[in-house]
Amino acid sequence: SQTIHQWPATLVQPVGSPLSLECTVEGTSNPNLYWYRQAAGRGLQLLFYSVGIGQISSEVPQNLSASRPQDRQFILSSKKLLLSDSGFYLCAWGDGTNEKLFFGSGTQLSVL
Amino acid sequence: GQNIDQPTEMTATEGAIVQINCTYQTSGFNGLFWYQQHAGEAPTFLSYNVLDGLEEKGRFSSFLSRSKGYSYLLLKELQMKDSASYLCAVRAPGQAGTALIFGKGTTLSVSS
Numbered sequence: 001s002q003t004i005h006q007w008p009a010t011l012v013q014p015v016g017s018p019l020s021l022e023c024t025v026e027g028t029s030n031p032n033l034y035w036y037r038q039a040a041g042r043g044l045q046l047l048f049y050s051v052g053i054g055q056i057s058s059e060v061p062q063n064l065s066a067s068r069p070q071d072r073q074f075i076l077s078s079k080k081l082l083l084s085d086s087g088f089y090l091c092a093w094g095d096g097t098n099e100k101l102f103f104g105s106g107t108q109l110s111v112l
Numbered sequence: 113g114q115n116i117d118q119p120t121e122m123t124a125t126e127g128a129i130v131q132i133n134c135t136y137q138t139s140g141f142n143g144l145f146w147y148q149q150h151a152g153e154a155p156t157f158l159s160y161n162v163l164d165g166l167e168e169k170g171r172f173s174s175f176l177s178r179s180k181g182y183s184y185l186l187l188k189e190l191q192m193k194d195s196a197s198y199l200c201a202v203r204a205p206g207q208a209g210t211a212l213i214f215g216k217g218t219t220l221s222v223s224s
């Protein structure tokens with residue numbers, strides 16, 4: 001069966017510090033991978049998606065970047081965090097033909 | 113543009129029935145999803161509709177009318193554990209892969 005791992009679960013970072021969140025998927029090949037952010041009082045916002053290794057598309061201009069160095073690995077990064085980067089970050093995968101997205105357990109990021 | 117509307121909050125009592133509505137305006141339509149999200153956790157899949165009509169799954173049912181841009185999630189025999197946020201999401205053509213556009217969610221509080 002497929003599983004998705006995301007870490008860390010919580011993170012407190014000072015403004016201006018770098019960020020790296022990692023997500024890995026097991027039990028499937030060539031998944032579509034996604035990063036969403038959920039800020040307080042707002043819905044899930046799509047940040048990045050990837051349909052293959054090295055293929056990244058950004059949905060929203062922002063202070064973040066994403067990379068997919070391996071088929072089942074998706075990384076969210078920032079060189080300098082802003083206060084507005086605080087939120088609940090969720091990684092998800094979809095098989096491209098099925099209708100469902102499956103989410104990782106999320107990372108609660110607080111930028112202080 | 114894409115717009116998905118659902119009520120912010122709803123309250124109900126144990127054993128009751130509650131209906132959570134969702135309306136959407138999107139440039140196209142490839143399916144509507146309902147997810148459940150408990151506080152601090154990842155969303156979990158509840159239901160999927162792509163054709164008009166009612167889909168029933170245990171205590172949960174979901175209805176879709178594509179001509180009206182309308183869906184609802186029906187929860188029967190409410191239990192305390194049903195207290196959660198319920199997210200309506202739409203896949204529209206042109207979106208990346210299987211990426212979903214989410215509403216802001218409806219927070220349901222079930223009391224005894």
